[in-house]
Amino acid sequence: MQRRQFIKSMAATLVLFKTPNAVAKALSASSPKSGNKKIIWVVLRGAMDSLHTLVPTFDTELSVLRPKLLASIKDDLLMLDNGFALHPSLSNLHQWYKKGELLPITAVSSGYAKRSHFDGQDYLESGLANIDHDTGWLGRAVNMKDKQALAIANSTPISLRSSEASTWYPSQLKEADEDVYQALMKMYQNDELLINRLEDGLAVKEMADTMVGDRTLNIKKKGQFIELSKSCANLMMGNNGVDCAMLELGGWDTHNNQATRLSRQLKALDQGLKALKDGLKDQWKDTVVVVATEFGRTVKENGTGGTDHGTASAMFIAGGSVNGGKVLGDWPGLKNNQLFEQRDLMPTSNTFSWLATVLSQQWSLSDNQLKAVFPQVDKRTVKLFLG
């Protein structure tokens, strides 16, 4: 039996066991999903330092508060408008900005103000006033619009929980024989969780086998952000492509040696985002990528060439139809009395309000639906997309 037939026949058996889910959806011969609006959610874990990324060169306090950090990038900054600049590593994002495909937003915060990474990330992903580990904002939106979502991860991150999102991550292992899967399907028939996960794994494996293609990459490379981004783009293309994906990039907790570390991190981010666009080809015009982090970092550099946990940070919205080429968000200032608790950048807009706006304009969520996704905030009136 051919692999494809085998999995399909297996998927058909599954439907007898339970309601059709990701497998049936992924494998059904649905009509091409051209013109489908896509959302890619990128979470930067570890608190990205916005003052070193989206740099307010016009604020004279900056060189006083962080002399060494600023000196490390000052001469090579990539200028935007109104005195804002991008870190030198973000050359691709700079191109996007010039083409009008990028919207940097300054001084945003999810409203979480306690400076714990883990709570901060859970809060950003959950989107609710009280963190709920079983449901994420993107998962709720996916359910409402009956979209198909994929997390590039080994297990579903909180953002996509409560939806039937699939997970995919490159495997370092040789694959088992297919009759093993069949025997396991049988063995798991009374175990709802395991059968669900196995179905999901098989469905995504099928997609990945046909779409990701290149299996010659070595293991180390496979897990790199740029490779994950390439695979993500591939999995989003074509007839069975998903509508929505989530990527994660860690390593932003720069308590020390920040100048070197962020140069590397931002380069990885920049190249990964470029790989997404390149891989999505003509779908780029229907895609919006949103990049955010759990919170920002102290405005003052610390004693070890880094920065500590802070409050407001920056986020990015990008895509082929984004009404970009300007920096959004109000600048709060860096004078001592303008800071949050006299140490952090003061938030001037809520991350969730931007995400709500993206959902409203990209996926046409109604106001009532948005209330269920983000009960605490309203969408904004700004037009994020062209046309």
Added chain:
Amino acid sequence: MATTSMIAVNRFGYGAKPNELILVAQSPKEWLIKQLSQSPPVAFNYSLPSSSDIFIQLHAYRKNKKVAKKIAQELAGKDFDKQMSMEGVVTKKARNPAHKLLNQLSSDAIDQAIRSDHSLNWRLLDFFSNHFSVSASGPVMTAIAPTLEREAIAPNLLGNFEDLLLSVCQHPAMLIYLNNERSFGTNSQINKNGRGKKKVGLNENLAREILELHTLGVNGGYQQQDVTALAKGITGWSVARIGRDEGSGFLYRANGHEPGSLTLLGKSYKKSRKNAKQGEMMLRDLANHPATARHISFKLAYHFISEQPPESLINKMVKRWLATKGNIREVMITLINAEESWHADSQKFKTPREFVISSLRSIGDNKKLNLRQLMKSLSALGQKPFSAGSPAGFSDSGNDWNGGSAIMARINWSAALSSKLSFKHTVNVETIMSNSFGKNISELSYNTILRAESKEQAMTLLLMSPEFQRR
């Protein structure tokens, strides 16, 4: 529905070795409690290098590399390209020992856990190693991350939590990982002597994680001012530099300590410049704080018993914690004796580490995978030792380990292991099944395993059975 011996071996231990289930059957609780009197609680291969040895090795490596660089420059003269290639040739001899050390030390722990008759203690060691998670990032941390559990956690594993906490927070691995080794008071002597040239400052990373992760917990009622106070209290807690300082390991740099008394959680701690007392007093009080008792009791119950641990169980543990000054052995005995711990259904999904260790225990032969393969296995399953990448450690929630992609990886790994076994024709699946489950296996799983088309496939199905995946 599991029997008590099955629960004892799986929920509390690392799964049954051959014949262990029969041995335990007489008195499962006593079998567990007896392990907690084992001295030492866990034993490593102590012929492997200690953190002090490692610092010397790293120092020698850096020195050799410098020398090699110089030689290369002399040999190559002014030709830059030639210099670079010469440098490559010469420095190859000065090999960075970090990765080998990481693999040796972390696979030793796994190897010991596979062979141990006291697998409860190994579970507990792994719990606290993850509670005090350090990651192998950068050349120094890569080499010394695995020494924290060997040197600071294992000796205090069954003692009072305050000693464990103090020992961990004064170990070089933790001090370097969370950047405390160069955190100094802004008003300290170092800054006054510095002639205004190079100011050093406070880094609050370790202090914050102590409050948030190691002791009180994120909702434990502390504020930013408490983080700052604790950070000041442990300024000067540093690590000796080989060749520059005397000795090795923890070094209290009195001249980097922030002077003056400090207030933490409303309590005042008087100044102590000469020694580390001020910070130590703070840590001891934090260890015995009711919020800490609750935070860690909850984590223990969540880890061993259920992701919705009953409040009554937590209360029993907290009470015992507060009555015994946080004695971990006593709190564990309370956990073992509590009826809430013995529900028949297995609610916890094994982490990759638990899965790999219990798989190899079930086979009763730890030579099937060499130590390098062990490390590769854990890496492929998403839980390479000391790679959590965050001080919160690896997740202890089943949902983070049982995604579709993770299940596929487990299947592939099980198939690879099984193919190694059947190759040598030594595997008797029925025996392994009876050793692993006794009678605690559903008819469906039993039949599917026995009807497999090959020994190899049967073994894969056994390892992937719902009964083996949960504990």
